[in-house]
Amino acid sequence: MKSKKIIALMSAVVICAGMITSYSGFQTKAEASELNVNLITNGNFDTDLAGWGNFTTNGGEGEVTFEDGELKAQVNNCGDEQYSMQVYYDGFKMYKNAKYRLEFDVSSTINRTIDYRIQLNGGDYRSYVDGQVKISKDVQTVSKEFTMTEKNDPSPRLAFNIGKVAGETPEAHSIKIDNVKLILLDDTGADMQDEKPKVEQKIVLNQVxxxxxxxxxxxxxxxxxxxxxxxxxxxxxxxxxxxxxxxxxxxxxxxxxxxxxxxxxxxxxxxxxxxxxxxxxxxxxxxGKDVYNNLFKDAVRFFYMQRCGQDLPEELAGKWAHPTCHTDLARIYGTDKKIDVSGGWHDAGDYGRYVVASSKAIADLLSAYRDNKEVFGDDFNIPESGNGIPDVLDEVKYQLQWMLKMQEPASGGVYHKVTCANFPGQIMPQYEKEELIVCPISTTATADFAAIMAMGYENFKDIDASLAEKCLAAGENAWTYLEKTPNSVVKNPKGISTGEYGDTDDSDERYWAAAELFKATGDSKYDEAFRKMANSKIQAGYDWSRVGHYGNMAYLSAKGADQNVSNNIKNYIINEAQDIVALDKNDNYNVSNGTDYYWGSNMQVTNNAVLLAEAYKIIPNKEYLEYAKEHINYCLGKNSLGMSYVTGYGSDYVKHPHHRPSTAQGEAVPGMIAGGPNKNLEDPLAKNLLKDKAPAKCYLDNSESYSTNEVDIYWNSPFVHAMAELNMK
The missing domain is CATH 2.60.40.10 (Immunoglobulins)
Structure with a gap:
């Protein structure tokens, strides 16, 4: 699975902690191979641009190509910032007090100024060395010696910022860069002492x-x-x-x-x-009988801690309290029209709000409530506690009210997301002040919305009839949009670099929508639509991008469901459960990832726990529940890193998640599950420090390792769902 994140401005600087054998990637002295050689492994561009990246943002436009043994950047629009177009290189280390020389050749088809720097690749992106150079058609060699004065950085970034420079408004042009070198000249006096290695845990189990x-x-x-x-x-x-x-x-x-x-x-x-x-x-x-009580409450309370557009007072949110945020009207992309989309949950470590991510999260919470109402009380310490309604429903209601704002009333289509153009730094949410942008309608968001609104109707019709009717009308309006609108391929619009949640196929989302609308209304047109899709292909998945199993569960519990279709679904679920158990038995930690640890692998672990619990309702095979619980044990410490992936729980737990409020306040919000091991090494810190690690050990407890250590509402939601299904509260 590809991550939702398209991150160009974020990387890592904090030395890793929490690994089973912790090390920063530095030796007690510089490796001989690092002295007096080029640390940029492809600075000559002899055959390609391997190792180099680029991005555009804030109005920047252009492309970067390989041409005649050089890097060529075609700049069509410099945008609004120096970094509106950036060429960069990650994958080297720097040592405090070491002396370096940065050198490169550069030319341009016009006279202009560019910025170069080696920077902290996260946080405030401060530079270790920087400069500006006026360039022209004549190739010039830039050379600068400097001493690294800040702490060791295992993953800095070398960046050429070729966007806007004050006082210049250049026409379209191209820039060529070649012979890039970073030489470690002298490590005398350099601070290369490693962190004290963490004692490897040899006996591992559920630490809670x-x-x-x-x-x-x-x-x-x-x-x-x-x-x-x-x-x-x-x-x-x-x-x-x-x-x-x-x-x-x-x-x-x-x-x-x-x-x-x-x-x-x-x-x-x-x-x-x-x-x-x-x-x-x-x-x-x-x-003990109540061993999971606090953990379960904090895992659910995470959603309250993610609330946007609302004051979170200190008496409820502790040190992560903040005033109301993100209440400005948001501009619909490509227009001057602005709408109110305040409210909802911040999605993850960032402050974006995404319909498809929210849909999975709501589906998990409502499914958990459906399957085990007894574990959800009215005392989870949120503003609505004590109002006579289970707090999980109050929390879902808050999100439903936001989702309703994301529907375009006339057409019924649903906007895909609302974010700023770029991710912010490691700041509290009230300090993200950039323009809010509503991204275009997508059929995946619209279909997910239709399904969730049907679920909203089912769960609130006896509690809040007005909200329930509004949800059902919105869901049916969304279906009308889908009936006349073909599949839309989802990609980030130009100039937007926040979470994409890209998708090329909305068939599973339509499948889910039809099932939920049939369950809610009993209308034969939804039944007919679902049966047609199910007879063609039974859809699967509990992911944001593959939501078929939510449709299956809805249809199995719908009155008047076709028996043949239901039996086919049940057989499919049992076969998948058997496959999961086979994988569990073949894994020393009894989880079903095999060797496929990808971005958000802990979501797959908890999703599979949910599926096993659902399979048990069809055939009461005790192995299904046994191995479902092993998936939770894995999350809480019975894994090859010997650590709990849930903040605040266990003896050795995640302390530095990629979560802006936690980083800004210097302490992790409790009850958040980290994404977990990711063998694809999709952030610079992971690339530098996890080379050659086993798939199940490709994890860093570091706030800048966003591909292994981010948190997300739709990672906490299946964790809550699984714990509720298994009565682990």
Missing amino acids: GYKPDDKKKVVFRAETKDRKFRVVSTATKEVVYEGEITGLAYDNAAKETDCFGDFSSVNTPGTYRIETDSLGSSFEFTI
Whole structure:
């Protein structure tokens, strides 16, 4: 799965922490190969532009190509900022107090000024060295020696800003760059000391704990000679259980050999550790009926913490409190028309609001409520707590009210998203002051909207009849738009570099919409539309880009559903559940990713837990629930990094998520699940520090590793959904 993010301005600087064997990527002294050689591996452009990137923003227009052994940048419009067009190179390191020389050749078809810099690739993007150079048709060599005065940076950026310069309004032109060099001249006195390595956790399990009757497994991450393990009470130091260490299996995703233990018979409430003679001790964990209560509440409260367009007071939001944000009217892209789209949830680590992402998140929360109402009380510490309505419905209502604003009333089509043109820095939401832009209508957003509005009607018709009727009318209006509008391919409009949520096929979204509208209305036209699509192809997926299973669950629970279609859906779900269990059994940590760890891999883990729980309702195979819970155990520490991917929970948990409020305030909001390992290394920090790592270990607890450590509403939502389905609250 490709990430929704198209990020050009964001990278990393903070030295990584939280890895199973933590290291910054620096040695105790410079590697011999780094001294007096070019750190830019493709600075001569002999055959291509490998390693180089570029972007345009804020009105910049142009393209970058390889021509005659040089990098050629065709600048058609300089835009509004120096960085409105940028050519950049990532993939090198810099050391504090080391001396460098930056050198390059440059020319232009017109006389103009450009900016060059090596910068912190995130945060405030401050420069370590910079300068401006007036360029012309004559090739000139620019050379500058400097000393790195700031702390070690494992992933800086070399940037050529070829956008607007004050006092210049150049016509279209081209710039050529060649022979780019960055030479480490002298490391005398350089600070190359590594962080103290983190002790590798050899005994891993769910660090939060277990309910008394749960299956309880532990993984020993070594070819140990120990044949016994002990469960020890942390209160009394008493050994309460001694078990066998069994098996010896190689895990291809983690590139390690492990052994295993089972202590399911330990069910007395308390706090414990697991020990062996040679491997030491595990982190402590708790056994108790209410072991997940606080975790579950914080995972749900995350949505309140993401509220946009509303004051979050300190008594409810703590240090992450902020005044009302993003309330200005937003301009519809390509027009001068402005509309009110205030409200809703900030999507992720950024402050954009996206219809398709919101749709998955709402679907998970409403499905969780549908399947286990008992776990959702009216006491989750949000403004509406105590009003007699489950807080999860109050939270969904807040988002539904925003989504209704995203529908174009006349046509019924739904705008894809509202963001600024670019992502902001690591600031609190009230400080993002750039123009809000509503991106064009898409059929994927419209179909998702139709499905969600039908779900809104179902869940609020007995609570808030006015809202319910408004939702249903909006959903049916969206369907009318879909009936006369073909599939639209979704891409970011020109000049917009925020989350794309691109999609080329809306068939699964229409499938979901038809099922939910049929369930809500009983209208045969929706049934006919759904059956036609299902008989052609049963759709699957709990992702934002593949939403078929939401349609399947809706149809299975609809009155008057066709029995043959329903049976085909059930068979499909059972077959998929069997495939998941087979993958679980073949993985030392009992999860179903195989070796396919991609952007947001923890979403796949929790989505599969949901599917197994749904399959159990069709065929009560106990393995489905057992392995569904193992997926949650994985998220809470039973994984090859030995850490909990949920902020604030466990002994070793995510502390530096890619989440602007958390970074700005210096502490992570609790209850957020990180995206998790991503073998594709899609941010500069990951590329620099995770080379050659096993797929399941391609993760950094670093706020600038956005491809492994971002949080998102539609990653928390399946986590909540799975915990509710499995009664893990």
